[in-house]
Amino acid sequence: MALVNTKKMFKMAYKNGYAIGAFNVNNMEITQGIISAVAEKKAPVILQISRGARKYASMSYLRAIIDVAVRENPDIPICMHLDHGDTVELCKQCVDDGFTSVMIDASHNPFAENIKVTKQVVDYAHKYNVTVEAELGQLGGIEEDVVGVSHDDVSKHLTDPDQVVEFYEKTGCDSLAVACGTSHGAFKFKSEPKLAFDVLQAVADKLPGYPLVMHGSSSVLKEFVDLINKYGGKMPNAMGVPEAAISKAAKMAVCKVNIDTDLRMAMTAKIRQVFAEKPSEFDPRNYLGPARDAIKAMVSHKLDVLGCTGKAGECL
Ligand code: G3H
Ligand code: 13P
Ligand code: ZN
Numbered sequence: 001m002a003l004v005n006t007k008k009m010f011k012m013a014y015k016n017g018y019a020i021g022a023f024n025v026n027n028m029e030i031t032q033g034i035i036s037a038v039a040e041k042k043a044p045v046i047l048q049i050s051r052g053a054r055k056y057a058s059m060s061y062l063r064a065i066i067d068v069a070v071r072e073n074p075d076i077p078i079c080m081h082l083d084h085g086d087t088v089e090l091c092k093q094c095v096d097d098g099f100t101s102v103m104i105d106a107s108h109n110p111f112a113e114n115i116k117v118t119k120q121v122v123d124y125a126h127k128y129n130v131t132v133e134a135e136l137g138q139l140g141g142i143e144e145d146v147v148g149v150s151h152d153d154v155s156k157h158l159t160d161p162d163q164v165v166e167f168y169e170k171t172g173c174d175s176l177a178v179a180c181g182t183s184h185g186a187f188k189f190k191s192e193p194k195l196a197f198d199v200l201q202a203v204a205d206k207l208p209g210y211p212l213v214m215h216g217s218s219s220v221l222k223e224f225v226d227l228i229n230k231y232g233g234k235m236p237n238a239m240g241v242p243e244a245a246i247s248k249a250a251k252m253a254v255c256k257v258n259i260d261t262d263l264r265m266a267m268t269a270k271i272r273q274v275f276a277e278k279p280s281e282f283d284p285r286n287y288l289g290p291a292r293d294a295i296k297a298m299v300s301h302k303l304d305v306l307g308c309t310g311k312a313g314e315c316l
Pocket of ligand 2: 024083084183184185186214215216217218219258259260261262
C-alpha cells in the first residue's frame with residue numbers, strides 16, 4: 001500500500017529542491033485525471049480534501065475512489081490530506097477516517113490560541129502516524145468553507161518570521177503553511193503579481209530543514225482564462241501566481257504547493273468548449289471524459305513546474 005503521510009515526501013523534497021503537488025479532489029474524474037498524470041510521470045502526490053469536498057461528495061465516496069487509486073498504483077506515494085481543517089473535531093474525525101495527513105487552520109485566532117488548537121490536533125494525529133500541517137499568518141481569498149482575509153489585506157497578514165520557532169516548538173507540527181502574498185481563487189492580484197520571498201527565506205532561515213507549504217498557488221494561466229471567456233464564461237481580470245515564482249519557491253523550503261483553481265479552470269474550459277462546439281451533446285461521458293483529460297494535462301504540466309517528475313521512487 002502506498003498511502004503515506006508527508007514525512008518522507010517532504011524530507012526528499014527539501015533535500016533535493018522540489019515540491020510535492022497538493023491537488024484538491026472533489027469527484028472521480030478529478031481524482032482519475034490527477035492519478036493518471038502522476039502515474040505516467042512517476043511523481044509523488046498529495047490528494048487533498050476540503051470540508052467542501054466532504055460535503056459535496058461525501059467522505060465514503062471519496063475514500064473509496066482514493067482506495068482504488070492507491071491499490072492500482074503501488075509505486076506512487078499517495079498522501080490523503082485534509083485541506084483547511086477548521087476544528088479539532090474535524091481533524092480528529094479525518095484521522096479516524098484514515099487520512100494520512102491533516103491541516104489544522106487556526107491561523108485566524110490569536111497566536112496563543114492557534115498554538116493551543118494546533119497542539120491538540122498534533123497530540124491526537126501523531127498517535128496514529130498522521131502528519132499535521134498548521135498555518136501561521138493569514139492567507140487571502142474567501143471561499144465557501146475556508147476563512148481568509150480579503151484580497152486587499154493579503155500583504156498585511158504575512159507570516160511573522162519571529163513567531164515561527166516558538167510556534168513549531170510549542171506545537172510540534174510537521175509543516176507550516178506560510179502567508180507570503182498568495183491567496184485562494186482566480187483573482188489573486190489587482191496589478192503585478194508579487195510574492196514575499198524575503199518572508200519565505202526568513203522563515204526558512206529560522207527553521208533550517210523544515211518543510212513549508214504554499215497555499216493559493218494556482219497560476220490562472222491566460223490560455224485557460226481566454227478559453228473560458230471565449231466559450232461563454234466571464235472571468236475578467238483573473239490573475240494567479242506566475243509559474244516561475246512557484247518553481248523558485250519549490251527550490252527553496254517550500255515542499256508542498258496547493259493547486260485547486262487551475263484544475264477547476266482546466267475542467268471548466270473543456271466542458272464549456274464541448275458545449276459550445278456540440279450543442280446537441282447530452283452524454284456526460286462526452287464532456288466529463290475530455291474534462292478528465294484536461295485535468296491530467298494540467299497536473300502533468302504542474303509536476304514539471306514543481307520539479308517532482310520522476311521522484312516517486314525516492315519518496316516511498
Ligand atoms: O483552499 C481552498 C480550496 O480551493 C478548496 O475549496 O472549500 O471550495 O473545496 P473548497
Ligand atoms: P488555489 O485557489 O490557488 O488553487 O489554492 C488552492 C489551495 O490553497 C487549497 O488549499
Ligand atoms: Zn488553501
